[in-house]
Amino acid sequence: MTDHPTLAFEVNGEARECNASPEMRLLDCLRYDFGLTGSKEGCGEGECGACTVLLDGQPVLSCLVPVGQCAGRRVETVEAIAEKDPELVERMTETGGIQCGACTPGIVVTLYSLRQANPEASREEIRRALAGNLCRCTGYEGIFRALEDGHG
Amino acid sequence: MYRWGGCSKLAELTYIGTSPPRPDGPAKASGLSQYADDVAVAGLWFGETVRSPVAHGRLRSVGWRRAAPPGAVLVTAADLPGPNGVQLIDDGWPILAEGTVEHVGQAVALVAAPSRRAAVLAAAEVEVDIEELPPVFDLSEARRQPSLYELELGLGDPEAVLDQAETVVEGEYRTGHQEHIYIECQGMTARWHPSGPRVEVSGSMQCPYYVHKSMVHAFGLPEEAVRVRADAIGGGFGGKEDYPSLIAIHAALLARAVERPVRIVYDRQQDIIGTTKRHPATMRYRSAVDAEGRLLALDVLVELDGGAFTTLSKVVLSRALLHAAGPYRCPEVRVRGRVLRTHTAPNGAFRGFGAPQVAFGIERHMDAIGRRLGIDPLTLRQRNALVPGDRLPTGQIVDESTSALACLESVARRTDFVTRWTEYQAAQTETNGTPQRGLGLSLYFHGAGFTGNGERRMNSPASARLTPEGRIAVLSAMTDMGQGAVIVFRQIAGEAAGVTFDDLEFPEPDTNEVPNSGPTVASRTTMIVGQLVARAVREVSAQVADWWGEQQPAASPYTVKDGRVVGQDGRSTPFAAVARSYLEVHDALEVTVRHQPAPGPVFDETTYQGPAYPTYAWGADIAEVEVDPDTLAVRPLRMAVAAEVGRAIHPRLCIGQIEGGTLQAVGWGLLEEIKLDQGRYLNDRLATYIIPTAMDAPDLDVELLEAAFPDGPFGAKGIGELPMDGGAPAVVAAIENATGLVVDEIPATPERLFAAQMRERSDD
Ligand code: FES
């Protein structure tokens, strides 16, 4: 085993360190080193969005981000985002936006970020924001409703 | 948008027909639910699968290329402790290749190592020596080999009618492979306890007792030595019905070899290459019709590509044939079918289980009849649709809840179908470079529950028992792969027992804890097992109330309502308190009930006559699409769906099933295709196997219709698979309405539309 330099970054508001190879995927570091298994792997190549996290507030696909890119930066995962936005969690539960839940963490992160930027997003805007998050269960309608049903 | 057709005929109930939030929602949305690869296990090793790179060959040897990598362990067919077969219907599906390999991706060997990376590296160190043999891919070649299975059913003498008929319509229709693409790939963890011997597996699965049965068979262990638990399940759609048995045996073989817990989790590529898929189908329809388009006779031949091994193909074919004549009245019918064997991955269970294929066949054929006779799709279907009292090709008389006409009415009303369909048809020739629009209609039905005497044979139990806290624990083996059994069973149990959700407990599906109430498949969970749950909890609650009445005779008899035991004087005590008192004087209270088939005729499995299903759910779709005249790219704009579901226990989730299934069907109809070259996958990744995104999905407008099924819990029918049947024929019909291009093969990709355009031009 080679020794790697310690990488320091912030995860969900806490300072964390990791000694993995800088090429390790952020997703693996979160899941297997930090035990944050909320971020899921659906494809490992940037197609499904199940691994979406926020990096410095922007949604990124953690299966494509080498952990070395995160040094000194701020990572937020679904575990923290769900706590920050309980209303979104509640709406997703109530409108049928959740079935098996495998896509849900990534969708919660994406929708959280959309709501921050655009609280009254139209269906077209929701579709565009979700274009990188596959869901095989819901047909997306329930997910659209999670944002739309709240509009006055 | 969604709407609910309402249930004016049906009684108001406390929980049934309401949509409480699913209890697992917050944990799923917060990333806290534990799926197969999320569960932390101390000392865990990781397994990888070594797969055949060729479609057919003689397996000469398999072993380490050089010295074994330090710490890594290799398992081959030579290490199997018992029969080399996964026990499903039969055990013809090898656990590991032995003697020959029969498809690309077939598991040849397994390796385990202490880390994920080490396991991947070790798998690359395994050398597989195969002498290639000629493979069979083409169905015309497969026809010359013995079929995996053949079947025939029918009514009357269609040949005689076809011979005499003035109008005979013929057509051939084809559907392709479909991969499930549950977002969570297959994953399983096994533990082997050397003393005992006792093996435990847990992971992503629909049917813990299927896995249990196959483990008992493969390891030659007594039933009680095998424990199987389901973790949170990230989608199934049938793909976690058959395949988990194989991966569970694999993980257990490795755990046994290394004497440590071992986990196998597939990445997406392995999942696409290795696992079962929807059977591709070729269907030939020949019908005789009168001048009004009424079916006089129908002759159907269905051929399914079974892939290399049987898995569940027999029952898939049987369901396909039983649905092949569609929801239509026809006095003379013959349906024949066979499953052909090719050197591709075995095909297996996928939502709909053979019915979506034939729904595409019959619906395209109805459109061919309409085209021939100049009758619009709605009128033609209204003339032929089954009504209560009509006879199916099995001789089964369809029941009072037969709702084909009501479904047609619902979708036609909401889309102003005939007027707009006629306008679009007239506009087909005006291609001034702008996108063309079209509407397409499909009508379908789906037999709810197991085919034939499956339930009678399984005689499935479910139990309810009082816990020391005075709650009712509901024991069944049903899993929640997203469909919402977690909340639907609470509603059914709460309603039946008269208690609140707080008075109920639902132990996780674990073969040590729950009885074998059968697999979570075939749209049977709510309708069949839900009814068992209702009966069991009702009995527990009634026994508690009766006992309380004996203690307090003055206000007897007591009933249970809203979680309280209520006497004739109106005074009441919480159910939990009464239940605890009951347990102070009784040891326990546990009630087990078993499925009771409805009285009446029994399905005859040799003649295929009789009631093949206890009832049918009904549906109709109207799709509206836009086709780009230059690129022939198809955009589904919106769909109106009507689904008659018996009674919707949880309307929101019920609509969710319809919406999700409809989009899977649209994906299958327009986009999804496994491309093989010499049995090798050309698109084994999500970047190349395309499923619908939020940008591709049409707006879905679902209306639920209700017509109670008396033998289902509170009138509910099984509906999980119904929506898979209608989407593909509806979008393909809409393409025809927009462009005039007749496409009889799906997916209807731009390449296929282009080919149809070329054919049409050369015909002119
Ligand atoms: S796992 Fe990262 S996009 Fe699919």
Ligand code: FES
């Ligand atoms: S809820 Fe299952 S994939 Fe979206």
